[in-house]
Amino acid sequence: MLSKVVCRSGRLGCNNRKWYHSDNVFGYRKKTDGMFSVPEQALQYRSKQSNFFRLVTAYREHGHKKASIDPISLSKHMSQIPELEVKRYGLNETDFVDTQHILECSGNRKMALKEAVELLEDIYCTNISAEFTFLESEEEREWFSAEFEKLHSAEIDSDTKLEMAKEMLKAQEFDRFLAAKYPGLKRYGGEGAEGMMPFFMELFRLSAVGGVEEIVSALPHRGRLNILTGLLKYPPALMFRRLKGEKDFPDTYQATGDVLSHINASVNLHFGNDKVHVTVLKNPSHLEAVNPVSMGKTRAKQMLKRDGDYAAHGRLSDKILNLQVHGDAAFIGQGVNQETLNMCRTPHFEVGGTIHMVTNNQLGFTTPAERGRSSRYCTDLAKMISAPIIHVNGDYPELVLKATRLVFEYQRKFRKDIFLDINCFRLWGHNELDDPFFTNPLLYKIIRSKRSVPDLYAEKLINEGLLSTEEKVNISKDHSTCLNQEYKQTDHCKPYDPSFKNNWENFVQAQNQITIWDTGVNSDILSFVGNKSVKYPDDFKIHPTLQKTYVKSRLAKISQGLGIDWATAETLAFGSLMYEGYNVRISGQDVGRGTFSHRHVMLVDQDTNEIYIPLNNLHKEQIGYMEVANSTLSEEAVLGYEYGFSLESPRNLCIWEAQFGDFFNGAQIPFDTFVATGEPKWLLSSGLTMLLPHGYDGAGPDHSSSRIERILLQTDSKEDAVDGDNVNLQVCQPSTPAQYFHLLRRQMVRNFRKPLIIIAPKTLLRLSEATSSFSEMLPGTSFLPVLGDNMCDPEKVKKVILTSGKHYYTLLNKKLSSNIQDTALIRLESFSPFPTAELLQELGKYRRATVMIWSQEEPRNMGAWSFVKARFENLVGRKIIYTGRPTLAASAVGVAEIHKHEAKFVEERPFAFMSR
Known part of the structure; x- marks a missing residue:
């Protein structure tokens, strides 16, 4: 019996595999109408293949539910997943299936269905699995499934295995050394999470070999000291110096310092002839708050690299990589992560894909995972940006390393975020002085009965003949000897010199004296900038209202040098700085037009939506450029981002504007822990400017006050001594456009950087009495702290x-x-x-x-x-x-x-x- 079907190449499922059938495979007979007569045997074969493909797709989508990725699970393991039942797809184990173009690691051959299922189980349901079928891009889904399935048969050479064992044994010995020397220390050790060492080891190597020049990393407490003193070469003697209560900065610098678990590193790592620079940012105990800071710093580096043609608003440099390391409970629990992820592909905030690693301790403080979230995984938040997730059991270092390779390859190929969730445990409680049995007795009975991952992996290599017992003992012994030598050098080592380098060369720390800075500008330049600020192409159609209130009105004011309003003074400050070679970046919600429709540094064509920024077209040889970053509806992540940007780019006037002044309370964490205290704690200079609209106009409780009192409480301005420039925060409330003009320019022309909070106006933006003249902005004029x-x-x-x-x-x-x-x-x-x-x-x-x-x-x-x-x-x-x-x-x-x-x-x- 013959059936008629249209036989064309077509798609099967999400894999976009194309099936081409020749005329003689099953004796198809071609007819004159272009149709094929297909034997029943062929239809049955195609039906079986289609069903097999559905089964493979099910494993790709649901296999993670069955995987043994939890090294300490108290819950019953899910061994039966309905979506993975063979009978569900009309198949039985005696069937033979053709794996060609369906299952990449199968060798493209025919095999018994039972064998194919066993292979699928090994790939997706053992100690590693992945979630990726939700990816919107078909190309990405196909690529990821193929590459993930190849991990099953991927080999790791002997040298790499030995290096993994060495790094984990060293990390273990470091924790034991600190426990012996400092038994009362909260060190947030890496015991139970040593499996993350292969991740860092391999990522750093792949980056160096793969052309990445710098990694900017946000790193939490857990295992931080192990990584710093191990892979990142932080001198243990300096750490021991801190533990003795001594400063980690020279006496010539004014600072308060910070706790040990917030220290950082910045180091070149060499791999043969290749190298990569790794920067670990200093961070507060609000761990996830550092993530947007790392993104801002990364983007600033990508722009400064200039191999991405920043001037033309084109590509960012792909030689700077952002790495964020998270704790499980903090990642799913802290709202800043949702805000930060939301920026990953938004214009002016994207960094070309971040690599995320979750050190999944399965505890938040002492709260077990099942009480710390409502979703299956702590990484489910990643699905909002369609980022693939690899889950791996941290007891298996080789799988961690293989997963790291895939993570790196995906980020490099697609320039998108990707997550690696390393499931591990904490040997001790929240810290080493905590007793976890108070709240998690059953869990910690399991944990305390487990042998350490470094020891187990070393024994595995001993059984494979790659390592001897003596060599294993010597690795730990040698590292202990090294640490003891460093311990003896504690009194003789000197702290790092935190002097300004690289982009900060020629800058200094502010002094305890007031310096007056001439921030005036020649009238010809003011006129030039003012006129250029309202010029746009002849075929560009602006809003009719702007033609009158923005163009004609400004040109009249500029021609007379009188009646300069707030927006015009701001534009003159921006443009004059850009004329002098500085960059300007202003971000916030609708900052292009301004919350009160006063700014309009960004024009939008009313017919095409095309954007035009007049200040970026001052003259042909222009060096300084403006970036208008209309941000997501976020305060915390965006302010953190801008702070990170300012840390890397001191010649960029970096501004964050709140929609209303009191909205900055949504960014209280980065304001408290970075902006207000970054320099006192860490000697990090920032010229970030915050504009906080303020004024009692009858708008109600949430649109009146910028909370001046709260900001002033966080300054170190003296009550009993005269202040100098070296206050932690500049807080100013200018009452004239000229004063505002000088404040903005002063941020750049000085040879030091300080955060500036401007209590910005609302009604004054258009108040005729609140205007200035060119005479108040000419050379010899400056900001006046008292009028x-x-x-x-x-x-x-x-x-x-x-x-x-x-x-x-x-x-x-x-x-x-x-x-x-x-x-x-x-x-x-x-x-x-x-x-x-x-x-x-x-x-x-x-x-x-x-x-x-x-x-x-x-x-x-x-x-x-x-x-x-x-x-x-x-x-x-x-x-x-x-x-x-x-x-x-x-x-x-x-x-x-x-x-x-x-x-x-x-x-x-x-x-x-x-x-x-």
Whole structure:
């Protein structure tokens, strides 16, 4: 019996394998209409092959559920997976199947189905498995399945096996040495996770041989000291010096230092004639917070490499690799990871694929995995970006090494993120002083009964004849001897010199003195930049409103050099810096246009959506460029990213703008642990600028305050001594566009870098009184930390009101409308450093003034009041009185009527105070 079918090459499942049938395979008879008559035998064969392909696909998708990837599982192992039942696919074990083009590692031959299933079990259901069938790209799925299946028969040479054994035995000996010498030390050792050493060993080697020049790594606590002193050549003597309580930086540097588990390394690793530089970033105990920092630093390096044609906004250098190492509970539990992964392929944030390794201890602090997440795996978050995941049992170092090779090859080929989940355990509790039996008795009965992975693997090599028992003992003994020698050298070793190098050459640490920097610019350059900032191609169609409010209005202001508003002053600062060869990077949510539609440094064609940045077209030989990075709706990850970028690129004005000032509380962790304390703890300089829109305009609790009080509490500005430039944070609230212009330029022209927090305006962006002229921006001008009152006779002044920011214009309007002659208004433009000398000089004009008042918009328990009061009274030596809103729990009221009442009170109260 013959059946008619259309016989064409076609796709079977997700593998895109093409099946071509010749006329004589099963005696097909070709007819004149292009159809084939196919024997029933052929149909049965094709049906069986199709069913076999479905079975293979099922193993690729569900095999991981059956795999023995957990070295310490308390739960019953899943031996029966419905999706893997042969009968489900209409097959039985006596069938023969053709594996050609279906199962790569099978040798492309016919075999009994039973043999094929055993092969599939060995590939996907033993001590290593993978999740990849959710990949959106068919090319990636095909490539990954083929390469993963090849791992089954991949060989590891003897030298590599011996090197793995050596590194794991050394790591084990290091932990034992520290346990003996420092029994009370929380070292977060690598016992139970030594299987990760082959990962690092092989990744570093593959990178060097594969043309990667630098790896930027985020590394958590677990096993960190083992990796640093082992593979990354960190001198143990320096570590022992820290354990004795001594500083790891020279006495000539001002710093507070940090705990041992946050130290870093930066080293060249050589593999024959090849080398790779590995940088491990310093990190806080909020471990995952360092991940976006590592990405930002990686991208800055990729851009500075310039072999990726950054100037043309093209490729990034592929010679810089980002590596992130995670803990299992932290990765799935910390929201920063979702935010960071979400940036992996977004414009201006992508780094060409990150390699992720999870040291899966199956515990979070002391919480077991089943109580620490709602998903099957801690790596399930990776599926949101369609990143393949390899799961491997950490008791099998050779499988770890094989998986590392595949991870590296995938990242290099597709330039996308990929995960390696190494399932291991912690021999001790959360730290070495913890008793895990309090909360995990059954788990730790299993763990304490296990033999160490290094010893088991060394015995495996002994049985294979690659290593002798004596050689195994000598590896540990020799490393112990080396560590003892380093221990004896502790008192004689000197800390690293953290002086500025590479991109930071010619920079210095700020000093305890105030330096005035001329940040003015020639009027010709200001005019040139201003005019160019609104030029765009003739065939480029901008929004009609911008033609009037942006183009014509700016050109008029530039031609007169008057009425320079906030956005224009900002553009002049950006453009003049770029004219001088600096780069500018501004990121945040819709920063191209600005939250309040005021900036428009990025124009969008209304017909084509094409983007045009006028400042990137100043002149043909332009060196400095602007990157406008409209970010994801994230604060924590994006701020961390920009901080990392600023660490690597001191000649780049790096700016992060919050949508509203108080939204930076979503980035509190990177702000607290990196921005505010990176230099005091780690001697890391950063010129990151944060713009935090602030102002009480009746917008409610979540859109009014940038939490000035919270920021000022984190500065080290002195209460009883005059500040110098060496404060940890600059906090300024400029009240004029010219002041803002000088602040931005000062960030670049100085020979040191400090984070700058600008309490930015909202209503002042378009307030006609809040404008400046070219004369305030010319050479010889600079940022003024105090602005005095030029509209009063000092001899008539009986009261001085100090204020800051937008509130000044409210008070000025009241003073002018009421014709008040006996009151001077002084603006405090800088909080940190606190301008003691400038205040004393300004207050010296008012000899008859008997009352000093601090007036602010914010409630009494917020704003700058508490900060200013202590410093004013201690350093200036005068008592000061508060006027403003009373204390409040929320940062602002949300009812318009109440807001208007409060606004009138804070406007009138300072002037009415003396009349009582």
